[in-house]
Amino acid sequence: MTIPYRPFGRTGVQVSALALGAMNFGARGNPSHEDGVRIIHRALDAGINIIDTADVYSQGESEEIVGEALAGRRDDVFLATKFHGRMGEDVNRFGNSRRWIFRAVEDSLRRLRTDHIDLYQVHRPEEDTDLDETLGALSDLVRQGKVRYLGTSTFPPSRIVEGQWTAEKRGRERVVSEQPPYSILARGVEAEALPVAQRYGLAVIPWSPLAGGWLTGRYRAGRPQPESSRAARQPGRFDVDSTENAAKLEAVEALAVLAEQAGITLIELALGFVLSHPAVTAPIIGPRTLSQLEEQLGAADSPLPSDVLDEIDKIVPPGTTLSARDAGYVPPGLHDTTARRRVGR
Ligand SMILES: NC(=O)c1ccc[n+]([C@@H]2O[C@H](COP(=O)([O-])OP(=O)(O)OC[C@H]3O[C@@H](n4cnc5c(N)ncnc54)[C@H](OP(=O)(O)O)[C@@H]3O)[C@@H](O)[C@H]2O)c1
Numbered sequence: 001m002t003i004p005y006r007p008f009g010r011t012g013v014q015v016s017a018l019a020l021g022a023m024n025f026g027a028r029g030n031p032s033h034e035d036g037v038r039i040i041h042r043a044l045d046a047g048i049n050i051i052d053t054a055d056v057y058s059q060g061e062s063e064e065i066v067g068e069a070l071a072g073r074r075d076d077v078f079l080a081t082k083f084h085g086r087m088g089e090d091v092n093r094f095g096n097s098r099r100w101i102f103r104a105v106e107d108s109l110r111r112l113r114t115d116h117i118d119l120y121q122v123h124r125p126e127e128d129t130d131l132d133e134t135l136g137a138l139s140d141l142v143r144q145g146k147v148r149y150l151g152t153s154t155f156p157p158s159r160i161v162e163g164q165w166t167a168e169k170r171g172r173e174r175v176v177s178e179q180p181p182y183s184i185l186a187r188g189v190e191a192e193a194l195p196v197a198q199r200y201g202l203a204v205i206p207w208s209p210l211a212g213g214w215l216t217g218r219y220r221a222g223r224p225q226p227e228s229s230r231a232a233r234q235p236g237r238f239d240v241d242s243t244e245n246a247a248k249l250e251a252v253e254a255l256a257v258l259a260e261q262a263g264i265t266l267i268e269l270a271l272g273f274v275l276s277h278p279a280v281t282a283p284i285i286g287p288r289t290l291s292q293l294e295e296q297l298g299a300a301d302s303p304l305p306s307d308v309l310d311e312i313d314k315i316v317p318p319g320t321t322l323s324a325r326d327a328g329y330v331p332p333g334l335h336d337t338t339a340r341r342r343v344g345r
Pocket of ligand 1: 020021022023024029052053123153154179206207208209210211212213214216218227228229230231267284285286287288291292293295296328
């Protein structure tokens with residue numbers, strides 16, 4: 001298995017077609033630092049050269065594990081992290097303000113044991129913060145050499161465009177990537193966010209390509225609920241018996257048959273689907289164990305043939321997201337302020 005490399009938007013940087021997500025490293029997923037370091041080293045040895053983490057993942061612990069693993073190997077990695085999530089009870093220890101960004105970046109640099117972040121991403125838009133406030137602070141970090149490139153995550157299409165226009169009008173650094181939720185079960189971004197990203201030449205690194213585990217084959221009709229760290233944390237999202245998840249379960253059953261007919265695993269079908277979209281640079285995989293990583297590495301060089309993509313469209317039509325919980329973004333007006341103000345999202 002060879003992992004191909006793809007251009008990261010129009011930056012000239014080449015990244016592997018799979019990115020390694022670090023959300024599962026630390027108390028929230030796998031608390032063993034040794035496991036985390038081993039998984040990261042295996043991914044790097046297999047050719048992965050882009051790692052995605054965030055300050056909020058296990059309240060800084062994920063960044064610490066990544067920093068530990070990259071000792072001596074930092075220069076070989078395109079290192080991405082994020083700010084925005086709540087990092088303490090104080091009223092200002094979260095968000096997209098200049099004040100918080102300048103503090104958050106120092107904390108991330110220290111935990112990651114590095115003097116620069118390759119991609120610093122805004123984890124979510126903040127309705128009451130001027131985008132220019134955020135871009136201005138981030139542009140200063142680029143000029144100080146602490147950050148190389150700017151990215152966003154789960155931005156609605158209008159905000160992606162606003163970011164580009166604000167940068168142009170105010171002479172700020174441009175955002176070069178977007179990190180949206182995207183999988184066979186969450187295709188909402190196909191309608192507008194992905195075409196908009198393509199139009200502006202952004203790199204696209206989708207999160208939850210296996211829909212948090214739904215597309216691994218372990219959640220199946222008539223089978224008992226599997227052991228799962230996700231299901232333990234978010235039971236509603238993974239309960240195979242709930243009516244809310246009935247459409248996902250029905251789709252998974254049909255997709256499992258399709259994968260078998262195509263002679264690949266459901267995981268390969270799911271990752272191959274995300275990789276096949278022309279706007280996508282690299283899906284971010286989220287293994288919690290070494291064996292979960294091994295089962296995903298094989299998918300890197302297998303975009304799907306068009307007849308298989310057509311069959312997927314019949315099971316989950318283009319642009320459809322089967323459960324609102326998988327869409328990631330709560331539209332303005334319905335903005336869930338309780339979630340974003342909670343510690344450790
Ligand atoms: N920007 C954002 O807002 C955002 C949001 C979410 C994620 N992310 C990024 O995207 C990355 C990936 O997201 P994700 O973790 O949700 O991805 P995912 O691949 O959709 O789900 C990962 C989960 O799938 C299960 N899994 C993975 N491989 C498996 C295998 N071979 N066999 C059985 N189960 C398997 C595991 O569940 P169990 O743990 O239950 O075993 C694992 O925790 C994260 O690490 C993070 O970097 C970003």
